[in-house]
Amino acid sequence: xxxxxxxALLVAASSAATQSMPTPGEILASAPAADxxxxxxxxxxxxxxxxxxxxxxxLAPAFAPGHxxxxxxxxxxxxxxxxxxxxxxxxxxxxxxxxxxxxxxxxAGLIPSPDDGYERAGxxxxxxxxxxxxxxxxxxxxxxxxxxxxxxxxxxxxxCPAMLGVGRNMAPDTGSGAELYVVIxxxxxxxxxxxxxxxxxxxxxxxxxxxxRGTGPLGMYEKPEQRVPLVQAxxxxxxxxxxxxxxxxxxxxxxSFARWIQARANRKDAFFIGPAGGADLCNLxxxxxxxDQLK
Amino acid sequence: xxxxxxxALLVAASSAATQSMPTPGEILASAPAADxxxxxxxxxxxxxxxxxxxxxxxLAPAFAPGHxxxxxxxxxxxxxxxxxxxxxxxxxxxxxxxxxxxxxxxxAGLIPSPDDGYERAGxxxxxxxxxxxxxxxxxxxxxxxxxxxxxxxxxxxxxCPAMLGVGRNMAPDTGSGAELYVVIxxxxxxxxxxxxxxxxxxxxxxxxxxxxRGTGPLGMYEKPEQRVPLVQAxxxxxxxxxxxxxxxxxxxxxxSFARWIQARANRKDAFFIGPAGGADLCNLxxxxxxxDQLK
Numbered sequence: 001x002x003x004x005x006x007x008a009l010l011v012a013a014s015s016a017a018t019q020s021m022p023t024p025g026e027i028l029a030s031a032p033a034a035d036x037x038x039x040x041x042x043x044x045x046x047x048x049x050x051x052x053x054x055x056x057x058x059l060a061p062a063f064a065p066g067h068x069x070x071x072x073x074x075x076x077x078x079x080x081x082x083x084x085x086x087x088x089x090x091x092x093x094x095x096x097x098x099x100x101x102x103x104x105x106x107x108a109g110l111i112p113s114p115d116d117g118y119e120r121a122g123x124x125x126x127x128x129x130x131x132x133x134x135x136x137x138x139x140x141x142x143x144x145x146x147x148x149x150x151x152x153x154x155x156x157x158x159x160c161p162a163m164l165g166v167g168r169n170m171a172p173d174t175g176s177g178a179e180l181y182v183v184i185x186x187x188x189x190x191x192x193x194x195x196x197x198x199x200x201x202x203x204x205x206x207x208x209x210x211x212x213r214g215t216g217p218l219g220m221y222e223k224p225e226q227r228v229p230l231v232q233a234x235x236x237x238x239x240x241x242x243x244x245x246x247x248x249x250x251x252x253x254x255x256s257f258a259r260w261i262q263a264r265a266n267r268k269d270a271f272f273i274g275p276a277g278g279a280d281l282c283n284l285x286x287x288x289x290x291x292d293q294l295k
Numbered sequence: 296x297x298x299x300x301x302x303a304l305l306v307a308a309s310s311a312a313t314q315s316m317p318t319p320g321e322i323l324a325s326a327p328a329a330d331x332x333x334x335x336x337x338x339x340x341x342x343x344x345x346x347x348x349x350x351x352x353x354l355a356p357a358f359a360p361g362h363x364x365x366x367x368x369x370x371x372x373x374x375x376x377x378x379x380x381x382x383x384x385x386x387x388x389x390x391x392x393x394x395x396x397x398x399x400x401x402x403a404g405l406i407p408s409p410d411d412g413y414e415r416a417g418x419x420x421x422x423x424x425x426x427x428x429x430x431x432x433x434x435x436x437x438x439x440x441x442x443x444x445x446x447x448x449x450x451x452x453x454x455c456p457a458m459l460g461v462g463r464n465m466a467p468d469t470g471s472g473a474e475l476y477v478v479i480x481x482x483x484x485x486x487x488x489x490x491x492x493x494x495x496x497x498x499x500x501x502x503x504x505x506x507x508r509g510t511g512p513l514g515m516y517e518k519p520e521q522r523v524p525l526v527q528a529x530x531x532x533x534x535x536x537x538x539x540x541x542x543x544x545x546x547x548x549x550x551s552f553a554r555w556i557q558a559r560a561n562r563k564d565a566f567f568i569g570p571a572g573g574a575d576l577c578n579l580x581x582x583x584x585x586x587d588q589l590k
Contacts, residue, residue, distance in 0.1 A: 091501045133428035135573040190571045206386045206508040213501040278430040282481045
């Protein structure tokens with residue numbers, strides 16, 4: 001953990017061939033192109049908050065089709081850019097944005113309180129369970145590039161850092177999609193199946209997680225000037241092809257993914273003296289890379 | 296999660312008498328004074344970084360006597376104030392401070408590489424295990440106001456947000472205590488038993504977790520001017536009694552603690568529609584309060 005260790009780790013990484021077990025980073029660096037899947041441009045939501053605070057978000061339409069249909073309408077309408085700002089930053093919990101006035105009219109045609117984003121019945125298609133224990137679900141694993149929690153009857157996305165959820169009022173309201181939050185801090189998994197999750201921040205967490213915490217109840221900003229306006233919201237698919245960022249997620253079913261999990265749960269690179277033999281789902285978020293920046 | 300819910304939650308809290316199950320906050324508010332234990336002034340480390348960024352830290356001498364003896368010597372010597380600054384902020388991982396030059400001579404009499412802070416043999420005195428699953432340990436629970444992980448042969452402190460650890464170089468080095476880090480983000484529990492943990496931040500996490508992330512390897516600040524100097528380090532016990540802050544931690548063995556755990560793991564207050572029936576150790580950090588600010 002010392003500054004000096006940076007040099008030592010870089011040396012270790014460059015001598016991978018002499019090590020018996022590669023590090024998680026080495027496994028990713030050597031994963032074949034076929035083990036990565038592209039994030040569809042139509043699901044890649046690009047946000048920019050004031051101060052060049054950008055986020056690239058992958059939406060999960062299979063998990064929350066209704067909420068995401070609403071988000072697409074809100075983006076197409078320009079509603080976020082006209083009305084939304086970060087209004088809440090609660091330490092070790094969430095960053096949340098929406099309409100501070102709560103009075104801006106929503107575009108026509110939104111689905112009221114979509115009935116999705118909480119859980120899906122049955123097993124996730126292509127589910128790869130992990131043999132590790134979890135406090136909130138009888139089974140955890142991955143499917144389709146997403147972290148998954150399950151109980152044999154249903155499966156759902158977990159509240160891990162960088163996951164995107166839909167703010168709501170008291171149930172049975174499930175939220176419109178006009179108010180969104182991102183998890184920062186230790187995953188508040190007790191929110192699983194209590195609030196709709198609709199995606200994951202792939203890039204830019206550091207642009208929102210370092211915002212000042214709000215001093216009001218629940219971390220609300222108490223002064224209007226503390227709010228951080230959302231200045232641009234658009235989908236990568238709406239940009240000219242040459243201007244689109246491209247992201248890839250490691251395929252859950254790939255051999256590289258299985259090797260990466262093994263290495264994460266059993267760290268044997270030089271710094272570690274005792275491997276854990278297991279790992280938490282939120283510490284096993286599917287690896288992501290910018291495929292347009294590969295050398 | 297909406298702004299409007301703040302009002303709703305406050306209403307719910309004020310009508311506790313009419314609810315069948317109190318919220319975690321209501322349980323803490325009604326816990327008798329005898330269920331709280333004072334944090335010893337001699338273990339309460341008060342730090343101030345530039346920009347009025349204060350931290351109140353409870354050290355855990357039972358877990359890491361050697362490292363903490365070193366930290367006491369470093370504080371008494373004024374070494375931190377002369378030499379230390381925050382040099383690293385890594386997203387979803389740690390904030391770390393130490394001597395950026397790595398050349399400042401350490402005070403005489405430090406124990407080299409203390410052999411503690413990783414794990415302790417046997418069961419923690421006064422251990423109260425939880426019935427919840429954990430990916431990193433066969434048993435989790437609490438003892439003496441601390442979160443505990445255990446495997447039947449030994450027990451240890453977990454890498455949860457706000458826990459304080461000792462930076463080190465490659466093993467068998469365990470660090471001197473002159474370089475320290477605090478966990479931010481999802482608990483990197485794979486570091487458990489690989490690095491010495493020596494305490495917990497009781498107050499002020501928002502003063503360091505919102506610092507800009509470093510852009511160098513491992514989140515190191517790349518420019519000297521980005522570093523945040525540590526301007527004051529002293530123990531509450533060294534202050535005149537009238538000037539000392541006072542903190543209390545809910546007793547692990549108290550009835551209030553058991554009720555708080557139950558409520559945290561089975562949220563039934565108005566916002567929740569499906570209680571989890573379990574909770575992660577890092578989401579069950581022992582409750583803390585400022586006893587000098589009680590009304």
